[in-house]
Amino acid sequence: MNIQDVILGFIYDEPMSGYDIKQMMENSVSYFFDASFGAIYPALRKMEKEGLVDKQVVQQEGKPNKNMFAITDKGKEQFQHYLRSPINPTVMRSDILIRIFFGRFTTKEKINQWLLAEREKNQALYDSLKLLEEKYPNMERYKRFTLEYGIRQAEMVIGLIDETLSKVMEQEE
C-alpha cells in the first residue's frame, strides 16, 4: 500500500480534488493513515501521467479553481490489483510508548504528566469518533468497522492510563 492506492480508493466512487482527498482522509482514516499535501499533489500528477486518473479543471465562484480527478478504467484495475497484493504489516511508531518504556530513567511526575496528556488526546479522539458514529447511524459496515476500531483503541488507552494513575495514587498514600 502506498499513497496512490489510497487516493484511488477515495476517488473510486466520485471525482475529487487533492484538497478534497486530504480533507476526507483527515476525518475518516487519519488515525491509521495520513498523508500531507506534499505527497498528495505530486501523486495525483504522476497518476495522471500514468493514465490512472483524468483531470478536469472546475471553475468556482469566489474560490480558486479546482482540479477534479476521476478514476479511469486503468486506475480501477490498478486499485483491484492492490487489493490482490500481499497485505503490508501495520506499522506503528509511538514516541509516548518509547518514553514510558524507558520511564525508569526519569521521574514519576514527568510520567504522570505524559500519561495525562496522552489521556486527553485519546479522549478527544474518542469524542470525535463517537460523534461521527452518531452523525452517520447508517454508515456502511466496512467504514463502521474501522470507526469502531478507533473507538475501542481510544477506550483501551484511556482505561489503561486510568488504571495506571490510580495505582500510582495508591502507592503514594
Add this chain to the structure above:
Amino acid sequence: MNIQDVILGFIYDEPMSGYDIKQMMENSVSYFFDASFGAIYPALRKMEKEGLVDKQVVQQEGKPNKNMFAITDKGKEQFQHYLRSPINPTVMRSDILIRIFFGRFTTKEKINQWLLAEREKNQALYDSLKLLEEKYPNMERYKRFTLEYGIRQAEMVIGLIDETLSKVMEQEE
C-alpha cells in the same frame, strides 16, 4: 524521537552491540517501534563521532567480534534532553484498515480472508506477549505498562474481528 534516542535508552544501563540492540528491540518494543540494521549501525557510528557513545571491541570465541557501545555522560545528557522535548504524536500506518475501509469495492470472501489473517497475527502477538508477562512476573512497572498496552490492543482487535465475523454469519443464515 528518532532512532538515536531509542538506542541511547537501550544502552543507558548497560553497554550493547548493534546486534544486541536490534534483538532487544524485537522482543520488547517491536509492536510500537522498529528499526533495521541499516538504521542502527550508521546511527551508532554517528553517535560515536558525536561523543554520545564509546565503542569497545570485544573478542569472542567461535563468534565474530562484537562492537560494544557504552553511553557517555554527553549521551546521557542527550537522552535527558530528549525526555524534555515535545512528544511526537503516535503514527500508525495500517494497510489492513485501509483495505477494510474500502471494503465495499471488493468481495465478502476477500474481506473474511483478510480478517482471519489479521486475527491470526494478533493472536500470535497476544500469545507471545502473554508468555513474556508470565516469564517476567516482576517486570518493572513501566515496561509492564507497554506490555499491557500490546496485550490489550491485540485483545481488542481479536474481539472486534470475532464480533464482525459472527455478524457476517448471521446475515448469511
Add this chain to the structure above:
DNA sequence: TGGACCATGTAAGTAGTTACATGATTCG
C-alpha cells in the same frame, strides 16, 4: 550440506515530510 544464527557494514533507493510561495474570500 544447507539453513539458521552471530555480527557488521554500506550503497542505492524510496517515500515520504516540512517549509515555502501564491492569492482570493470570508468571518469575527
Add this chain to the structure above:
DNA sequence: CGAATCATGTAACTACTTACATGGTCCA
C-alpha cells in the same frame, strides 16, 4: 484587519528501508 479556509504546487531535506557483501559456527 488579521486569521482561517479554500486551493495548488515545488524544492530541499530526512530518515529511513532494502538489498547486497562478508564470513565464521552450530545443528539437524
